[in-house]
Amino acid sequence: HQKGCGLALAGPWFPARDATDNFTYRTGIFRNRGAIEGNVVLDVGAGTGVLSVFCAQAGARKVYAVEASSIAEQAVGIVRQNGLEDRVDVIRGTLETSELPEQVDVIVSEWMGYALLHESMLNSVLFARDRWLKPGGLILPSRAELYVAPISDLVVEDRLSFWSTVKSQYGVDMSCMTDFAKKCIMNRDIAVSPVTVEDVLSHPARFAEIDLHTVTQEQLGSVRGAFACECFGSACVNAFCVWFTVTFPGGDKPLVLSTSPFQPETHWKQAVLYLDEPVDVVQDTKVTGEINMYPSEESARHICIDMQYTIGGCKNLCLLLCLYFALGLQVIPCFR
Ligand SMILES: C[S@@+](CC[C@H](N)C(=O)[O-])C[C@H]1O[C@@H](n2cnc3c(N)ncnc32)[C@H](O)[C@@H]1O
Numbered sequence: 001h002q003k004g005c006g007l008a009l010a011g012p013w014f015p016a017r018d019a020t021d022n023f024t025y026r027t028g029i030f031r032n033r034g035a036i037e038g039n040v041v042l043d044v045g046a047g048t049g050v051l052s053v054f055c056a057q058a059g060a061r062k063v064y065a066v067e068a069s070s071i072a073e074q075a076v077g078i079v080r081q082n083g084l085e086d087r088v089d090v091i092r093g094t095l096e097t098s099e100l101p102e103q104v105d106v107i108v109s110e111w112m113g114y115a116l117l118h119e120s121m122l123n124s125v126l127f128a129r130d131r132w133l134k135p136g137g138l139i140l141p142s143r144a145e146l147y148v149a150p151i152s153d154l155v156v157e158d159r160l161s162f163w164s165t166v167k168s169q170y171g172v173d174m175s176c177m178t179d180f181a182k183k184c185i186m187n188r189d190i191a192v193s194p195v196t197v198e199d200v201l202s203h204p205a206r207f208a209e210i211d212l213h214t215v216t217q218e219q220l221g222s223v224r225g226a227f228a229c230e231c232f233g234s235a236c237v238n239a240f241c242v243w244f245t246v247t248f249p250g251g252d253k254p255l256v257l258s259t260s261p262f263q264p265e266t267h268w269k270q271a272v273l274y275l276d277e278p279v280d281v282v283q284d285t286k287v288t289g290e291i292n293m294y295p296s297e298e299s300a301r302h303i304c305i306d307m308q309y310t311i312g313g314c315k316n317l318c319l320l321l322c323l324y325f326a327l328g329l330q331v332i333p334c335f336r
Contacts, residue, residue, distance in 0.1 A: 029054045041107070042108070044109035046067040051109075053082055055108060064089050072092040095124045100132055104133060114269075125139070126212075139212045144246045146223070146225070147205065151195055152236050153272065160181055190272065191271070197261050201235050204229075204260065208223050221295065228287070237280075239273055240319075245257060245259065285312045291306070292306040
């Protein structure tokens with residue numbers, strides 16, 4: 001069971017620089033330029049400062065780019081390289097302890113973590129909202145939604161069945177490895193891996209929504225909701241997959257950044273929760289349940305997902321999984 005990977009060297013935010021993400025943020029910012037032009041923006045956890053630069057390009061009078069880590073030094077360089085030193089102030093420090101010279105009209109932040117809330121900075125965004133946003137100010141993005149669907153993870157099935165084929169291929173019976181491999185893969189951790197659309201067994205079911213303008217820190221202590229979906233056809237459910245969208249307002253044209261398996265892959269991939277035992281389904285089999293997401297007791301930035309579900313006639317099934325590792329990555333072991 002392998003944990004961690006090279007991503008750790010760069011920090012969890014570093015691979016966030018994928019094209020979908022950047023493009024959607026830029027478009028979301030420019031669609032809201034009416035609220036940004038001539039106004040003051042706060043970028044919470046500014047990282048490289050690219051969102052701050054977008055806001056300045058969209059006409060912000062002033063952007064405060066608050067960043068806790070040493071990447072702030074790179075942000076200073078990027079701001080200078082773009083000739084925006086007079087309009088973008090990079091402030092090195094945590095948002096919670098930084099002082100701004102004025103209240104702001106707009107908050108922008110790329111705060112989302114794996115499964116939306118794992119190692120997310122949403123609490124810092126809410127702190128910024130309550131401390132620095134003018135009444136009636138704007139938050140970009142302004143809404144987040146969580147979705148779930150049953151899946152059949154065929155790669156995992158394939159990896160498990162591999163051990164039964166070794167004898168016929170290489171003359172060594174390794175079939176007893178199946179149980180060990182199963183324990184490694186389908187343990188109590190949530191996996192973060194890309195789910196292919198063919199593996200998704202129903203339409204997505206939305207189970208929770210977060211309005212960034214109104215949600216409280218207390219409410220983030222338990223983000224919960226019910227779901228119901230019907231299977232497309234005969235298959236074997238061996239996991240649930242959870243993902244999120246965030247939405248930038250924009251009148252009749254809100255813009256959605258989606259991490260759905262039905263959309264191009266993002267670095268957030270999907271969160272996969274394996275069942276202890278697979279369950280066969282047919283067309284229209286009902287899958288219902290309730291999900292509760294809450295911070296783990298060990299670390300407030302790590303997320304637990306508690307899921308009660310029913311598949312067809314099988315009632316009172318229950319999953320309690322935690323996304324523990326700093327990277328949120330359970331690297332699925334490949335035994336081949
Ligand atoms: C996902 S990254 C943002 C990346 C950024 N939008 C960019 O384009 O480079 C989140 C950043 O927030 C910073 N951060 C996390 N918590 C913070 C806090 N409380 N105050 C300030 N910065 C914070 C992290 O150091 C990290 O650089």
